[in-house]
Amino acid sequence: MPDLFLHNSQTRKRELFVPADPTNVRVYVCGPTVYDLPHLGNVRAFTNFDVLVRLLRHLYPGVTYVRNITDVDDKINARAAASGEPIGAITARTGAEFQADMASIGNLPPDVEPCATAHITEMIMLIEKLIAGGHAYAAEGHVLFAVASFAQYGALSGRTPDDLIAGARIEVAPYKRDAGDFVLWKPSPPDLPGWDSPWGRGRPGWHIECSAMSWRYLGDSFDIHGGGSDLLFPHHENERAQSLCAFPGSAFARVWLHNGMLQVNGEKMSKSLGNFFTLRDVLAKAPAEAIRFLLLSARYRSVLDFSDTGLAEARDAINRFYRALQQTPPAPDPPMPEQFLTALCDDLNTPAAIAELHGLANEALAGDTAASGGLKKAGDLLGLLHQAPATWFRGGTDDTVDAAIDAAIAARIAARKARDFARADTIRADLAAQGVLLEDGPSGTTWRRAN
């Protein structure tokens, strides 16, 4: 087994990964706020971390993967106010849509998928510990984290408190001692979700939920914390501050991983800019595996510009892999290809790993069943190539349609035999118009759908 190296965003260095407990590698990834369908940028993050977890499961005997669902948030409240749909209905519906979308792109469910609203008790416990430790204070019904009480504040994102004040675009609330202090708990009016607390009826601030849920399911110190690079500050910086102050002497997350943003025409895909496609939008244009391949074709840390051209190339690459698997059936129980695994262990270098896939496909196309087996095995680790090749090429089977296609092919073969090529080409063009592509090989004519 190769050593695993990961780029730790806190040190900005590639480091050898050594889990605290190899029998239980613990990973926390910031999950979605559920008020709308996930867009492709969201999906990219969770797909990268899905591959990470698959790799960890291959390397270590035990992994606990926790990914939360944020079901209390002002954006949810705003959506409910705008649409009239009750908050609970929005979170239940979009939470289920999120899970369905993850499944459709091939992301395995996490081991624990906790909801924020089920962990208010833990959040209140943490806030009380922070107040007791002198790291938080109550003011005007709010509880705020005192940034000045944590000397390390800014260490994760590489900022100093001065940096933060210099260009601050925020209006500083009057009850804050420091401009950088952030809300742990805030008062909630009767028409908004709220829970009883020592500070009155209220709801949690944005960051405390992740501190509470990671603590509850992974303990005060764990191995890997992942999320989008846009969460580095303030979300992760604040999460870290809360957790380290609530549990003095703990490590919180030992390695921080941040994925790059998905872009459209050079700009970050985001809901606020309105330049987003939901996964479902893209699924209407290309098969799920092609989308997944596209998302893995760039390194998780770099930005990835989405384009229809890229999507088409991804589809062609998957075509090629399935063609190799179809032409040369994989040997049973193949070992994991070594170079492929080494590439993934180099900070999840999926582009290099994919280059290995192409090499294996070449050998498989030349008839090497071991290479074909390796291709299948490697694809599996990426969450790809799990279908039967015939299913990929022909899609859902429909006996009536298939029989009609077979009849047309038989008619074309007869025409070719009679050297009536005009008729043969007409038949082929008619099928192509229906999305059915023919391939004449030495052993006869086969067909596939132009997915």
Added chain:
RNA sequence: GGUCCGGUGGCAGAGUGGUGAUGCAGAGGACUGCAAAUCCUUCAAUGCCGGUUCGAUUCCGGCCCGGACCUCCA
């Protein structure tokens, strides 16, 4: 304004202190009635200027350009 990340062939996208992966596209060829698929051959790149070095795309400095964060965001 501050902090951070990046600029590699036509496009996508890795790696590396010593003749620059991989895929797509392009060119030529094989196969085919023609396609498709496959195979063979091939063209083609390290933003700019300095520095360190025997040697830099890789390390350092400056500049230019792009992006992210500093406000909700994967």
